[in-house]
Amino acid sequence: MSRAARREARYGLLFVLPWIIGFLAFTALPMAATFVFTFLNISLAEQEPLMFVGLANYQRLFADQQAWASLWVTARFALLWLPLVIALPFLLAVAVNSKYVRGAGLLRVLLFMPYVVPFVASALIWQNMLVNDGWINTALRLLGVGGAPSWLSDPAWVLPGLVMIGLWGLGSGIIINLAGLRGIPTELYDAARLDGAGWWRQLWHVTIPMMSPVIFYTMILAVVEVMQYFLIPLVLFDGSGNPGGATRFFNLYLYQTFFTYQEMSYGSTLAWLLFVITLIVTLVLFRLSRRWVHYTSER
DSSP states (O other), rough: OOHHHHHHHHHHHHHHHHHHHHHHHIHHHHHHHHHHHHEEEOSSOOOOOOOBBBTTHHHHHHHOOHHHHHHHHHHHHHHHHHHHHHHHHHHHHHHHOOOTTHHHHHHHHHHGGGGGOOHHHHHHHHHHHHSSOOOOOOOHHHHOOOOOOTTOOOTTTTHHHHHHGGGGGGGHHHHHHHHHHHHHHHHHHHHHHTTTTTTHIIIIIIIIIHHHHHHHHHHHHHHHHHHTHHHHHHHHHHHSSSTTTTTTOOOHHHHIIIIIIIOHHHHHHHHHHHHHHHHHHHHHHHHHHHHOHHHTOOO
């Protein structure tokens, strides 16, 4: 390297040094510490001497039915929520981006506004809307729908109710998809129209392939977010898992293990299980993306 290149590299390293220090101090070292904890017996609730227990925490994990039940609750919620949180922002962005929609600017603002409302406030708002005599059931009764569901007290309906709350803040996803739509060259649509393609064929053969990197990006973010789902059920149900354990998500069980039962070693084992599952799912999605994600830089 020349002297100028070395000086530039030193300045670059100097600028990224705060981030490197923060990553080591607040991410890498805590992760390494929790991995070490999984082989120890650290528990703040019990005054036991610190001991190396080997794989005892992992054996306990495989026998812990409550941990796997909470993981199944998270998986069921993900199956309901992920398709909607990926498809709806894309479809709404396509609608807002259409030249036939009037007041698109105002509509974008209205769609983004719920995203800036704090999670706790939005959870409490939705709690009042989803109770038996709330706005949603009142609207259903006015429409003639009998037997309105108990969204927050019926185990069969509580996950769909949480999905509705989760769809409240789609504004960021809509903005991301809008940015991707604005980046599609108009020449592709002109060529498709010359070939006789209608709106549907343009959407399927032009818009979706060109938007596949953005869709993949939102998919990865959604997977990570659903694996970290925690705040809404904690606020609405106080982490109790009611009704009938239907809202005891894995992160709630992890939180209770750490801070309620104060079992640091077993909580670290649960955290590493969550990390491994998220990593595997993400790697599988990256592997499958080679078949359907198309980048304009590829030849």
